[in-house]
Amino acid sequence: MLTHFLFAVTVSLAPVAEHDAGQHNETQKELLQFATTTQESHRHFASVWPGFWAENTPFIVYNHEGQAVLYTTKEPIPGEQKLAANYYYYSERLPNLTDFPFDINYPLPNNQVATAVRVGSGDDATDRRDTLLHEAFHGYQRAEFADVGRSEFLDPKHLDEAEIRAMLQLQFALAKQAHESREEEDIRDWLTVRVALSEVIASEVSVYLGDVERYEGTAHWVGIQASSAEHYRDNLNNFSNNFPELFDTTFAIRSSAYVTGALLIDLVSDFSDSDNNWRDAIEQGKTPYELAVQIFGISTEEAIARFNDVIAQHGFSDYMARAQTTKSDLVTVADIEASYPYRLDITLSVVINDGRAELPMSFFGGDKGFHQLEENLLFLPNAETFQLTMPDSMIDVRNAPVLADMRKLGEREVTYSFWSQSPIITIDALESMNDLKLQFGQSIIQSPAGWTLDSTSTNEHLRITF
Numbered sequence: 266m267l268t269h270f271l272f273a274v275t276v277s278l279a280p281v282a283e284h285d286a287g288q289h290n291e292t293q294k295e296l297l298q299f300a301t302t303t304q305e306s307h308r309h310f311a312s313v314w315p316g317f318w319a320e321n322t323p324f325i326v327y328n329h330e331g332q333a334v335l336y337t338t339k340e341p342i343p344g345e346q347k348l349a350a351n352y353y354y355y356s357e358r359l360p361n362l363t364d365f366p367f368d369i370n371y372p373l374p375n376n377q378v379a380t381a382v383r384v385g386s387g388d389d390a391t392d393r394r395d396t397l398l399h400e401a402f403h404g405y406q407r408a409e410f411a412d413v414g415r416s417e418f419l420d421p422k423h424l425d426e427a428e429i430r431a432m433l434q435l436q437f438a439l440a441k442q443a444h445e446s447r448e449e450e451d452i453r454d455w456l457t458v459r460v461a462l463s464e465v466i467a468s469e470v471s472v473y474l475g476d477v478e479r480y481e482g483t484a485h486w487v488g489i490q491a492s493s494a495e496h497y498r499d500n501l502n503n504f505s506n507n508f509p510e511l512f513d514t515t516f517a518i519r520s521s522a523y524v525t526g527a528l529l530i531d532l533v534s535d536f537s538d539s540d541n542n543w544r545d546a547i548e549q550g551k552t553p554y555e556l557a558v559q560i561f562g563i564s565t566e567e568a569i570a571r572f573n574d575v576i577a578q579h580g581f582s583d584y585m586a587r588a589q590t591t592k593s594d595l596v597t598v599a600d601i602e603a604s605y606p607y608r609l610d611i612t613l614s615v616v617i618n619d620g621r622a623e624l625p626m627s628f629f630g631g632d633k634g635f636h637q638l639e640e641n642l643l644f645l646p647n648a649e650t651f652q653l654t655m656p657d658s659m660i661d662v663r664n665a666p667v668l669a670d671m672r673k674l675g676e677r678e679v680t681y682s683f684w685s686q687s688p689i690i691t692i693d694a695l696e697s698m699n700d701l702k703l704q705f706g707q708s709i710i711q712s713p714a715g716w717t718l719d720s721t722s723t724n725e726h727l728r729i730t731f
Contacts, residue, residue, distance in 0.1 A: 296334040299326050310491045317405045325381035331358025340374040361654045365627045367400045391492050399488030411550045418640045419473040419515045424593035429467050431588035433512040444528045457575050460568035475552040482526010513594040516634030529553035596646040601666045605684035612680045612730045626653045641671040663707035691724050
């Protein structure tokens with residue numbers, strides 16, 4: 266039980282908290298409390314996915330103002346104030362650690378990396394620990410999973426078909442039912458629909474769903490399992506019950522895969538034989554869906570034979586009727602162009618190391634999410650936060666449309682486009698600048714001397730190269 270789990274940790278740390286009460290300010294105590302309760306649970310974290318977390322795994326917890334506590338058993342970042350053994354406090358914002366909610370693989374001395382998570386005084390500690398573990402698991406995936414980046418694009422045209430949107434809604438409802446009942450009949454009905462989706466209805470959608478379930482679903486399951494202990498299924502239920510089941514955008518499909526991937530893994534974990542090393546199978550490339558179909562013995566022939574009966578039993582006609590009254594809801598660049606009169610394009614040179622592009626980009630799409638319009642063409646209709654941090658340069662865009670065009674990565678070039686309702690800056694003002702500093706709305710873009718203004722720029726459409 267979660268209350269007992271956290272209470273036991275708190276009791277074990279009480280002497281430390283009491284000893285530190287007179288020495289640390291409130292900010293230090295708050296950050297240290299989160300860090301120590303997190304580290305004390307390392308054995309439980311390790312049991313969720315062996316090899317992922319260890320007693321000496323470093324991590325960082327920081328607040329909106331940038332004050333931070335680092336846990337590491339090795340050399341800390343310079344500028345530290347030691348609060349306790351292996352816990353180091355920083356009163357100033359760490360280099361390149363913005364106010365974004367998290368950072369994966371933040372570099373530490375001696376080739377260490379750490380996951381960082383932002384906390385606030387009003388945040389729920391379990392939720393933030395879930396985020397820390399979820400993002401840390403993405404760091405683990407980058408190192409240990411095969412084919413991490415596969416099937417990152419789904420053509421939005423698939424959602425023009427009402428039948429596909431209805432089938433996605435039905436399979437999501439069946440997923441929740443199977444999770445809640447744990448009855449094999451309900452599980453088999455869900456998997457029957459998934460097999461039909463894969464083999465008959467929309468194989469591209471199924472492949473995309475399966476691969477996102479493997480990457481995001483596993484991280485979602487690990488984060489909730491590790492942070493919530495015995496109550497993790499309640500938290501899985503809360504997330505799935507609050508999910509808007511419209512499936513009118515590819516972002517909605519991607520978001521649903523967090524849930525269905527975690528639910529599939531939970532079933533695989535529960536129903537596997539003790540000698541089934543399913544975690545290793547997922548690391549090597551199997552999807553949670555493929556493992557579930559194997560464990561429950563769902564053949565393609567059986568699924569196709571049962572499919573019509575299953576969907577009729579679960580009211581597919583109602584899902585279809587609802588889907589026919591709606592349509593896909595993809596916001597396009599043309600829609601933005603019609604609504605926002607001012608545009609800024611920034612083109613950057615990209616560093617390629619060992620075949621990987623170094624793009625320190627982080628974003629949160631907000632309510633509108635994000636859409637992949639093409640391979641390596643990412644569109645955020647109203648990005649709540651979009652940040653790109655480079656040596657001496659920074660892009661920090663808030664509450665604005667963003668287009669990230671990475672189709673020329675092979676040529677070491679990317680272009681980011683931003684839109685505004687009001688003028689960003691004039692050409693005359695730009696031509697008088699040495700160091701670039703733009704501020705529009707809540708957004709800031711700055712770069713030292715060396716940037717250039719394209720000759721085709723107008724006050725309405727500026728084009729800058731770093």
